[in-house]
Amino acid sequence: MSHGDRIPSERELAERFGISRMTVRKALNQLVDAGHLERRGTAGTFLPEPAVVRPLSKRVSTAISEVVGQAGHKPGARLLFFEQAQADANIARRLQLDEGAAVIVIKRLRLSDAVPFCVETSYLPQHRIPGLVAADVFAVPSLYALLRERFGMTFATSDFHVSVAAAPEIEADLLGLAPGVGALAMRSTVYDRDGQPAEFLISWNHPDRVAFESLRDDTGPVKSVFTDWASPTL
Structure with missing residues (x-):
């Protein structure tokens, strides 16, 4: 899933993971409170767009x-x-x-x-x-x-x-x-x-x-970007 995507409903998540909807709701509430998810009224719950x-x-x-x-x-x-x-x-x-x-x-x-x-x-x-x-x-x-x-x-x-x-x-x-x-x-x-x-x-x-x-610019594609899980050093 990407930023801005709607996550599955409580019912769908409960069925997928074999847990109660109450447990799903509690977990979603915690994620919303922490800012990791956002609710948009009746539209559902979404992964927030980055600021x-x-x-x-x-x-x-x-x-x-x-x-x-x-x-x-x-x-x-x-x-x-x-x-x-x-x-x-x-x-x-x-x-x-x-x-x-x-x-x-x-x-x-x-x-x-x-x-x-x-x-x-x-x-x-x-x-x-x-x-x-x-x-x-x-x-x-x-x-x-x-x-x-x-x-x-x-x-x-x-x-x-x-x-x-x-x-x-x-x-x-x-x-x-x-x-x-x-x-x-x-x-x-x-x-x-x-x-x-x-x-x-x-x-x-x-x-x-x-x-x-x-971004790509007139100097050619960016080649110096690396994404990894190593601890960065100077």
């Missing part, structure tokens, strides 16, 4: 806040922390920096109609964004728009990897997920128009509120 459909393309064309807005929802973001750190070996490799180089780490909770749908951590080369402070990020829904307008940074292409794994404890709590529940994890290196790394992003997405859509 956010995130495009996967090697070309970076639309910020996630714009994706949310174009879908008819109100985008929002809550700054969780902002700090300067030293790039470890993995971050340095992703951003083509020397190990120990200064990076700005920005972690935000992304919202659609005030409902959390993902937690994103961005690693940015500090030398490209001199003077950026937490207050700058706190006040804007789109980090990309801020970086473009203030620092002239462009975001043109990206490499990415998508997997399914249990979210870390903090991210799971922010997204309202029970411990051990699988989330959609995306890791992406974003490049500017000159082909230089501009951002390394780690994004944990709520499995019921986000769907990824693979």
